[in-house]
Amino acid sequence: MVNLTPLFRHVEENRDKYLEYAKRLITVPSVSTYGSGLEECADLVAEMLENHGFRVERFSNPEGGGPMLLGTMNYEAHATLMFYNHYDVQPAEPLEKWTTPPFTPAVRNGKLFGRGAADNKGNIAARLAAVEAILSTLGEMPVNLKFLIEGGEEVGSPGLEKFVRENRDKLFADGCIWEYGYVSRSGSPVIYLGQKGMLYVELEKEGPASDLHSSWGAVVENPAWRLVQALSTMRGPDGRVTIEGFYDDVVYEGEELLEKLDIAEFSPPHKLLKTAEQNPLRQLFLEPTINLNGLYAGYIGPGSKTIIPSKASAKLDIRLVPRQNPEKIKQLLLQHLEKNGATDIKLHIHQAYPAARTSPDNFLPKLVADTAATAYGKSPIIIPSGAASGPMYVITEILETPCVSTGCGYHGSSPHGPDENIRLTDFTANIKHIALIMLNFKNYLYTG
């Protein structure tokens, strides 16, 4: 084992330089939902990879999202470690809820604020910082590295599956570190061995060609009522999904990892559902759900207006667990609408992909957990699957490569929300953690 003191000291001393990596990335408003700033951000990421010694290949993405980047650093080390990240971010709205503008990075109270600070630009910065720290202090990298960085994760990673299928050889790796991770309220780094899948749908009910005077409400159909009635059949007041067959394929693999944990560790940011009070962690990490992201119909301005709206729509994300097939769930939803006489409600699919999971017995979780303890000075919490969704299945199912997620966020990072931020102390700890994963990867691969 190498002496870690010079490496760790280098990371501490260069923190502000590494922070600049993150700030430069945050400054580019690469919102994939709007298709804005993606080429510009890809340029910047490619430049940063090249500056750290990577050979960069850039692939345009005709299916949407920004260009796909593959950075390769090849040391013929007989061990290849891949990192997956994305340079696109969620929309920043509602803008008025940000203390400082979302795309103007700002450091306050030991935290870096900005859209993408945690999800996912801070992590790109930390990983490049780890490369810089190793090369500066040790002079060489004891593992082959691949950085797969996409620009459409927040809109369902269009084109990623196709890209991975068509480039299996080029993307060969012995293990992959996924994009994110957080430090819990008690200070433990949280490591995820999987990710939920996603079926993001929009339900739309068309009504009259234009808004009608609502005196007609006593006798004509109202699309907002139709939509409310249909939605109410899909989820009970207790939060359980009431679509027949929805839970059929759910298994609770890895449940034992959750036994010693307390939901308080994860700082639930809002009132728990009644059904979640008994076993919230099992429900959060191992169960699927249907969430309402948005509802729209008719007049939503100030005061009153009396109309029958011409349209009503709802956006829903269905978070899937392993063995749940997105296509099957879509069919169950369509059957449900049919059974409830609601075939007049149209279903549009925005995103669809399955969940992913790596066994706790694999070498990679052991490597990531052991090195986390050294980097953070505290034992990690290992979660069988994150509550969030992402296309990790392209690694675990298509490349058949183990995959574990860890990163630079913390319980208060507010990803997707206003005032997204990371703590500077977590940022440096994560740089050390990533460096240790790089340094020990080959050893764990061959002996773990």
Next chain:
Amino acid sequence: MVNLTPLFRHVEENRDKYLEYAKRLITVPSVSTYGSGLEECADLVAEMLENHGFRVERFSNPEGGGPMLLGTMNYEAHATLMFYNHYDVQPAEPLEKWTTPPFTPAVRNGKLFGRGAADNKGNIAARLAAVEAILSTLGEMPVNLKFLIEGGEEVGSPGLEKFVRENRDKLFADGCIWEYGYVSRSGSPVIYLGQKGMLYVELEKEGPASDLHSSWGAVVENPAWRLVQALSTMRGPDGRVTIEGFYDDVVYEGEELLEKLDIAEFSPPHKLLKTAEQNPLRQLFLEPTINLNGLYAGYIGPGSKTIIPSKASAKLDIRLVPRQNPEKIKQLLLQHLEKNGATDIKLHIHQAYPAARTSPDNFLPKLVADTAATAYGKSPIIIPSGAASGPMYVITEILETPCVSTGCGYHGSSPHGPDENIRLTDFTANIKHIALIMLNFKNYLYTG
């Protein structure tokens, strides 16, 4: 009976002049929902009243809405006819659905387009035109006239009830003609003997302080789901209101007036509810309902965003029939929310007033019906109550004065919607009708 030929000819020859009255009014965007253009429109209406020989009193309205105007033309005729109108209009949104801008009046294909053309500025114009025509052709007005014109009808007539209670003497009249009326598809003028009441409420559910990442959706409460579940308990998929006691006070007075009528006469502008297929007219005119005007929660932009919204809200208009008390219905709604464990959903009241009704046996309905037949050359349709709401109760309940509604619209007028319009032929027929009501009022009052 006077010779009507000169009067009718005068109306025909001066149509374009009368149309200018309506156009000038439409040009002022007096949207009470936004509180805009109200003083300016009151100035214009006062000026027009004075130009026709009325003495105008103007009352500021501290409760909201524009100033109240009372125009009086006193002939000591021992008979006083009042007209009720309003110079405020509904918001014009969605603007992109208008063929020409809503506040730029335009004549196309024999129709006058503009916000307020039918509801209610065209009627103010037609009534002043009738005064002009009588004075020009007969030289005198055989009845005392009062014009009560308010500027807050579209936001629930704030201050009107108080104003009427405090000015009972000043507002004395033997009968009142209410603001509107329409010509049906078959060409019959439609006369209303009443109006529904209104309880306009907003339901609001507060969620997390700001939008959350929706991966928490499996375990934390979502305000949009809470609201959808609460709404779904209030009205069945068949359109029937499911709040206990909601229909208790409903009686079907005047049902016999509807027996010979066909719903097709009223051109239902959208698909009928299943429950309305049996007896749509009874349901439209004599039953209360709850209508969803607007729904809002979370992200409603393009594509997908994965959040738990921080708030969800719904705007509902509850149209009441005679004997339904708005305060009692509000209490039933609160009890309903409580019974359904939904007291976390807050209720805001935007408008609240009861229904109004005048007996078909009163002199005024007979006068209005007989003169309609002369003016339009076709027997009128008499409806016990309009499907729309309005504060007619201030006339029938507070002033205890009979009240009947007739006006210049037609089945395609699209009041409250885009491309609101009136037909020029209906406009002139209505001017004649109003003139005949003025000419014959005293006779019907004393002999009817």
